[in-house]
Structures are given as C-alpha cells and as structure tokens.
Amino acid sequence: MRREEVAYFGAGPAPLPTPVLEKGAAAFVNYEDSGLGLAEISHRSSTATRILDETKKALISLLDIPDNYEILFLHGGGSGEFSAVVFNMVALWVEKRRRRAKEELGDNDEAILLRVREELTSSLRLDYLVTGSWSLKASQEAAQLLEPLGQDFVNVALDAREANDGKFGAIPPEDTWELTPPGANAGCGSAFVYYCDNETVDGVEFPSFPKSLEPQAGEDERLVVADMSSNFISRQIRISDYAVIFGGAQKNIGITDVTLAIVRKDILTTIPSPSFLHKVGVWSPPTILNWSVINSLYNTMPIFSIWIAGEVMRGLLAAHGTSKVAGQEAISNAKAETIYRILDANPQVYQPVNHKSVRSRMNICFRVKDAATEKEFLEGAEIRMLQGLKGHRSVGGIRASNYNAVPMANVQKLAEYLSDFARAKSS
Numbered sequence: 001m002r003r004e005e006v007a008y009f010g011a012g013p014a015p016l017p018t019p020v021l022e023k024g025a026a027a028f029v030n031y032e033d034s035g036l037g038l039a040e041i042s043h044r045s046s047t048a049t050r051i052l053d054e055t056k057k058a059l060i061s062l063l064d065i066p067d068n069y070e071i072l073f074l075h076g077g078g079s080g081e082f083s084a085v086v087f088n089m090v091a092l093w094v095e096k097r098r099r100r101a102k103e104e105l106g107d108n109d110e111a112i113l114l115r116v117r118e119e120l121t122s123s124l125r126l127d128y129l130v131t132g133s134w135s136l137k138a139s140q141e142a143a144q145l146l147e148p149l150g151q152d153f154v155n156v157a158l159d160a161r162e163a164n165d166g167k168f169g170a171i172p173p174e175d176t177w178e179l180t181p182p183g184a185n186a187g188c189g190s191a192f193v194y195y196c197d198n199e200t201v202d203g204v205e206f207p208s209f210p211k212s213l214e215p216q217a218g219e220d221e222r223l224v225v226a227d228m229s230s231n232f233i234s235r236q237i238r239i240s241d242y243a244v245i246f247g248g249a250q251k252n253i254g255i256t257d258v259t260l261a262i263v264r265k266d267i268l269t270t271i272p273s274p275s276f277l278h279k280v281g282v283w284s285p286p287t288i289l290n291w292s293v294i295n296s297l298y299n300t301m302p303i304f305s306i307w308i309a310g311e312v313m314r315g316l317l318a319a320h321g322t323s324k325v326a327g328q329e330a331i332s333n334a335k336a337e338t339i340y341r342i343l344d345a346n347p348q349v350y351q352p353v354n355h356k357s358v359r360s361r362m363n364i365c366f367r368v369k370d371a372a373t374e375k376e377f378l379e380g381a382e383i384r385m386l387q388g389l390k391g392h393r394s395v396g397g398i399r400a401s402n403y404n405a406v407p408m409a410n411v412q413k414l415a416e417y418l419s420d421f422a423r424a425k426s427s
C-alpha cells in the first residue's frame with residue numbers, strides 16, 4: 001500500500017506532510033551527514049540548541065508572536081498542561097497577592113502571610129468555560145488538584161451542556177457566562193479564565209476570541225489560558241489576547257511527544273520559589289510542570305520531535321509566504337466548507353452535530369441516518385481507503401478530522417464518497 005492511496009482523517013495522531021516524514025526518516029538515521037540520528041544526540045548539544053532556536057523562530061514567524069512571549073517545549077501532552085496551568089497560575093496568583101500585601105503592610109512577614117492565606121481561602125477562583133469534553137476534563141483536573149485545600153475554587157462560568165439538552169453543542173451567548181468579575185473578591189479577580197479553542201471530541205470551535213475576555217478600560221486584565229491542541233497554527237490569532245496558549249503537537253504540528261506552550265514572559269518571572277507557597281499552604285509547581293524551570297532545558301527534550309515540528313512550520317511558511325498562517329487558514333476553511341456543504345445538502349442522510357456558529361473546521365462531526373446506515377457508511381469508506389472516520393467512543397457518530405496536513409485531494413475523495421453514499425441512500 002502506498003501512502004497516497006490512504007486518506008486518513010484520524011483525530012490525532014494525525015497525518016504529517018510526506019516530505020517531512022521522508023526527510024525525518026533520513027534525519028532519524030543520520031542527521032545532515034553527522035553520522036548520528038536526531039534521536040541520539042544530546043539535547044544540550046549545539047545541534048540541539050540550533051534546532052530549538054529554529055523551531056521557535058518558525059512559530060514566532062508563523063503566528064507573529066511578540067517579544068514578550070516565550071515558547072516552551074514541554075512533556076506531558078495537553079493533559080499534562082491541564083495540571084501545569086493550575087500549578088503555575090495559582091502560584092502566580094499567590095505571588096501577586098503577596099506583592100500587593102507587601103506594598104500595603106511593609107515588611108511585616110507574619111501579617112503578609114496571614115493576609116495572603118485569608119485571601120486564598122476567601123477569594124481564589126479559577127474560571128473555566130466548559131464547551132466540550134476537553135475543557136470539562138481540564139476543569140475536573142483543577143477541581144481535583146485543589147480539593148485538598150478544602151473547597152471548590154473552580155468556577156465553571158459556562159457549561160454549554162445546560163443550553164443544549166445535556167450535550168455539548170452551541171456556545172451560549174457571552175452575557176450568560178458567569179465569569180468572576182476582574183475586580184471581585186477583594187480585588188483579586190480570578191487566577192485565569194480557561195477555554196478550549198477547539199473541542200476535538202465534540203467538534204465545537206470558538207468562532208473567534210470571546211469579546212468578554214478582552215481587556216476593559218479601567219479593569220484588571222483577565223489572564224486567558226487557551227488549549228489549542230487541535231487547532232494550533234490553523235488560523236490567525238492575536239497572541240496578546242492570551243496569557244498562555246498550549247497544545248500537544250500531534251495534530252497540527254508534529255508527532256506525539258512534544259507539547260508547545262506560548263507563555264507571557266512576565267508570568268515566567270513571577271512564579272515564586274516554593275518557600276512562600278508552602279507557608280501559605282499551596283504546593284509549588286512540580287519541577288517537570290514548572291514553566292519557569294522547564295524553560296531552561298531542565299531535562300531531556302525530544303529533539304527529533306521538535307525538529308519535526310520545525311519542519312512542518314517551515315513548510316507552512318514556505319508554502320504561504322508573507323500570508324503565513326492566514327494562508328493556512330484559507331485552506332483549512334476551504335477544506336471544511338467542502339465537507340460541510342455536502343452534509344448540509346443531504347439532510348435526509350447526514351446530520352452535522354453542531355450549530356453552524358460553532359462548527360469546528362478541524363473536527364467535522366456528523367451522524368448518518370441511523371446506526372445500521374452509519375456502520376454501512378464506515379465500511380464503504382474503508383473500501384475506498386478513507387480511514388479514521390469513526391467518532392470518539394464517548395459520542396459515536398462520524399468525525400472527519402481536517403488538520404493542516406490533510407490534503408485537499410483527500411478531502412475531495414471524502415466529498416465524493418459523501419455525495420455517492422447520499423445518492424445511494426436517497427434513491
């Protein structure tokens with residue numbers, strides 16, 4: 001079987017550009033005639049340093065990342081970051097409270113400690129917008145981590161299931177979200193507002209950055225944390241809207257094994273050392289999840305995976321020239337529209353799962369008529385070598401993942417099958 005014969009729509013790990021894989025296969029064995037493969041070299045070697053720098057540069061260029069942001073390569077996948085976000089951002093919240101208390105109380109360490117402890121129990125809030133399975137998991141992870149502190153500090157500001165008969169779907173209007181006001185809780189606001197930009201399982205994508213998270217004149221800023229695991233580098237974003245963006249590489253960027261985060265530098269420099277945190281009664285971030293430590297190449301980084309990510313991004317830059325990620329966005333949109341158009345044109349056979357306003361461009365979820373016809377659909381797809389279309393086990397149905405490296409030609413093959421199948425089932 002040749003690669004070109006298979007059209008793969010799996011939700012992640014996902015297809016990669018063939019030229020990257022071919023170059024990667026060679027680099028795995030013998031990188032640039034060095035006599036060593038990329039998985040064999042030290043992560044502190046000059047070659048590794050160059051690869052890290054070049055991969056960062058490609059991401060900076062692709063997304064126009066300003067100087068006041070750092071790019072981190074991390075372990076633990078998106079799931080690891082569910083915890084890392086809580087550890088780091090709560091530590092940051094505590095440190096900001098300590099600094100403020102110090103301004104007001106001077107050098108009275110005992111009073112500062114008492115003040116911060118009191119603020120922690122009365123005012124710590126973590127805001128989560130729950131729009132699908134992954135943001136739900138992230139909010140549950142936060143609640144579990146904070147449970148030993150004695151109360152529920154997680155504020156689910158939105159649970160989209162409540163507006164959709166118990167299932168994830170349309171995102172309710174922003175004025176119904178119950179975000180912690182920036183100046184609430186003795187001026188402490190929330191430690192962060194978390195959301196998942198694209199819900200991979202449920203096919204729900206935020207159409208754009210939520211207006212209510214934008215900074216308001218005269219109010220403290222909200223620190224916005226976004227999980228972009230499944231739509232990273234697929235559309236233009238304004239980096240300055242975010243405090244932290246993270247995502248596993250294995251969908252749009254590269255192979256499993258490396259997680260990327262874009263973190264505002266002032267956050268990295270404000271995460272305190274353990275002693276004050278421990279006195280207050282919160283844990284300091286475990287070293288492997290501590291953004292300010294891991295940033296200095298704390299442990300062995302997967303250089304091969306980071307190189308692959310760099311190749312993918314350099315490929316996009318070469319393909320789209322000055323339009324950069326906007327070029328990719330146009331292609332992603334065109335591919336998604338090709339599929340949705342056929343689904344919408346055949347309502348007697350296909351039911352797209354989500355409301356048009358939140359339909360994911362990356363994970364196109366739909367149902368086929370009934371269970372028997374759905375099974376038939378999947379069997380017919382396999383015969384045409386259209387693979388990876390089965391929906392997530394928790395929701396069923398069909399999911400066609402349309403990540404960056406899925407070529408338009410494969411989307412067209414799927415479109416043709418969708419039309420043929422609909423015609424056969426309608427006659």
Ligand SMILES: Cc1ncc(COP(=O)(O)O)c(C=O)c1O
Binds near residue numbers: 199228230
């Ligand atoms: C949106 C999103 N967030 C987080 C995760 C978890 O990522 P990982 O498997 O890298 O832990 C996934 C995995 O598919 C995901 O799609």
